[in-house]
Structures are given as structure tokens and as C-alpha cells.
Amino acid sequence: MKPRLIAHVDMDAFYASVEQHDHPEYRGRAVIVGGTGKRSVVCAASYEARRFGVHSAMPMYAARRHCPDGIYLPVRMRRYREISSQVFECLQTFTTAIERLSLDEAFLDLSDAAQEPEALTIGRDIKQRIHACTGLTASVGLGPNMLVAKIASDRCKPDGLLHVPTQRVREMLDPLPVTSLWGIGPRSGAQLERHAIRSVRDLRLAPQPLIQALFGNQARLLQALASGHDERSVAESAAERSVSQETTFEEDLADPRMLLQALRPLTQGLCASLKRAELLPHTLVLKLRTADYRRHTRQQRFAPADNSLPVLWRLAENLLQGWLSENPGKPLRLIGIGARDFADSQQLPLFQDRFSRDRELDATAKSLRARFGEHALQRGMPRGLD
Numbered sequence: 001m002k003p004r005l006i007a008h009v010d011m012d013a014f015y016a017s018v019e020q021h022d023h024p025e026y027r028g029r030a031v032i033v034g035g036t037g038k039r040s041v042v043c044a045a046s047y048e049a050r051r052f053g054v055h056s057a058m059p060m061y062a063a064r065r066h067c068p069d070g071i072y073l074p075v076r077m078r079r080y081r082e083i084s085s086q087v088f089e090c091l092q093t094f095t096t097a098i099e100r101l102s103l104d105e106a107f108l109d110l111s112d113a114a115q116e117p118e119a120l121t122i123g124r125d126i127k128q129r130i131h132a133c134t135g136l137t138a139s140v141g142l143g144p145n146m147l148v149a150k151i152a153s154d155r156c157k158p159d160g161l162l163h164v165p166t167q168r169v170r171e172m173l174d175p176l177p178v179t180s181l182w183g184i185g186p187r188s189g190a191q192l193e194r195h196a197i198r199s200v201r202d203l204r205l206a207p208q209p210l211i212q213a214l215f216g217n218q219a220r221l222l223q224a225l226a227s228g229h230d231e232r233s234v235a236e237s238a239a240e241r242s243v244s245q246e247t248t249f250e251e252d253l254a255d256p257r258m259l260l261q262a263l264r265p266l267t268q269g270l271c272a273s274l275k276r277a278e279l280l281p282h283t284l285v286l287k288l289r290t291a292d293y294r295r296h297t298r299q300q301r302f303a304p305a306d307n308s309l310p311v312l313w314r315l316a317e318n319l320l321q322g323w324l325s326e327n328p329g330k331p332l333r334l335i336g337i338g339a340r341d342f343a344d345s346q347q348l349p350l351f352q353d354r355f356s357r358d359r360e361l362d363a364t365a366k367s368l369r370a371r372f373g374e375h376a377l378q379r380g381m382p383r384g385l386d
């Protein structure tokens, strides 16, 4: 199997950094973003505030006690979402294989974009591009899998860049506490502690039957993680996904009229699926495979985002005619049409409900993570461990 290159990108003290960026007078000062109600908690604290012991999910009254001179600001979710879409637009220029974990955090599968020796170069590019378009810093961790990339970005915060090449993975993981691994929360950590298993190395070398007795069918997975193996793949999130329809001809086809005729129902099908999924694309992609099995694509970006048949059909027709005029008479064995670069949900009235639910989820996830550790709410983690 081809070695993978995965990045974990995490904006530094995101909400607080946005406030410091928008209000230069707050830069270098302790900024605390959170709710205003009686039982509110801190949603984000600038690094200056963290020095006073303020951290996310801490009750606001406690934060005020730790840091009475801090600047306390309400949550401006709309603004954070705006910056978040800019960040994700930057990320999309590197790959479409992006798994969004929250407004300010994502995994990227860069395996097609770069190889291990170029990891630091592409990591630096990602940081520079984000900084150029938002003025904010991100930390980027890179490694052969998601586990390693995530731990790497945690260790280099803030404004960091760290690549852990395959042959250094064990060295990096071994001394860490077992609770650094996904799926091992405080409870499993305490359970392991009773058997003197404290570090990742301890878990890696622990007798398999013991781990089996403690964790049942998750044992194998946990020991694999402890050895630095993580097979999970970056699950493209809705916003980054592409939707497409294609058809392979029984016999290669070169007649422009028949090709247009074949493209029409595909475009109709595409519009129908976009409408069902409530997605508005910004980019239409024509996919072709010539008789020699080569793949060709032509794409067109457009604004505003749209999923109506008249608009998409006109674009699809233009793309195909453009290709046909450059490649007259070339027989095709496959034709397809796809859409991607979906508009951010907040721009759609249709999404209003989902948007507010997202907002709550984001806030809850953030506070849970802060309270129970980063792995409290990771997708794809083994279940039933904590």
C-alpha cells in the first residue's frame, strides 16, 4: 500500500484569535470569549488568558476570578463561521479529501498532493495560505495517519508545524500517556493505571491477553494504535464531498449529438440528488474517459451557487462542447458530470434550522472536549471504552 500523508490543521485559540484580529487593541491581551448568562462557560481563551489558568469550558465566574482584568467578549458565531469558510476554502486548494471536525479543525489526506519528504513544505504552504487570507495562525501536524497527525498538531501549538515521519512514529508515541490515544479516556486510563500501564509504550508492550480481558474486542485496535498504526481514512465531510453521475457506453461514442444526449439525463440526475441533499454547488465538473482509458476533466466555477437544471445544463453543455472542439472525433467510453464546492450552509435559508443545531453542537463539542480531553468526541473512535 502506498504510504499516506495526513495533516491535522487546527486554528490557534480560534474565537479569541478572531476577536484579536478584528480588534487590534485586544492583541497581546487576555481575551476570553464566552456566554453572558449566569451559568455560561468559556468558549475560547487567548494564549495570554491561558497564562492565568483560564481554559475553555471553565465557568465564566471562575475565569473572572482567575483573570479579573481580562477582556470578556460574547460569542459572535456568524463572524467565526465566515472566517471558518475562508479557512476551508484555503484547505480545498490542497485537496478535496477533507474531514471537518469543527469550525476550526480538520484532517486532510494529502497523499495525492505530496509525499513524505515534501511534508514540511506543504505544511508550511497550508499555514501561509491560511495566514494570508485570514490573518490568523494555524498549527499543522503531519504524519502517516490521523492519530499521528493529531498528536503532532497538539504538540506544536500555537503557530506550529510538526511532521512525524513513519520511522519516528514509535519514538514520538512511546513516552506519551496512554490517554493521548483515541478511545482511551480518563476511565480506561485509570483502569490501565491499576496494571501499571501508563505510557503508550506500556500499552504497546502489555501482554495481549491482559488488554483483551480489559477491553474485549477493542484490544487489538488499541494495541495497534499504541504501535502507531491507524487505518482510519479521512472521511470527506458534506461540504467537501462531490456528488456525481456517470455512465459507461456499451460502445465508444464520438458523435457530439449523441454525447450531449447522454449528458442530459446525467445532469438531470445530478440536479435531483443535489436538491435531495440540499446542496448548492459552486463548481461543475465534466468527467470523460477516452477509448484509451485516459481520464479527462473540465470544470467551471460559478457564482452564486446553484442546483437548478437550466443553470447546470447550460454549464454542462458548454464544458462538453469546449472539450469536443479541442478533441474532435475522439471516441469516449465514459461520460460523467459532478458538482462540488458546496455553499456554506449559513447562506441558505433552507439550512437555518440545521445551522442553529450545528452551532449548539459546536459549542457542546468544544466544552466536552475541553472537559474530558480532546478525544472525548472524536469521530470514528472505538465505542464503549469510556
Ligand SMILES: [Mg+2]
Residues within 6 Å of the ligand: 010, 011, 012, 013, 014, 104, 105
Ligand atoms: Mg483550535
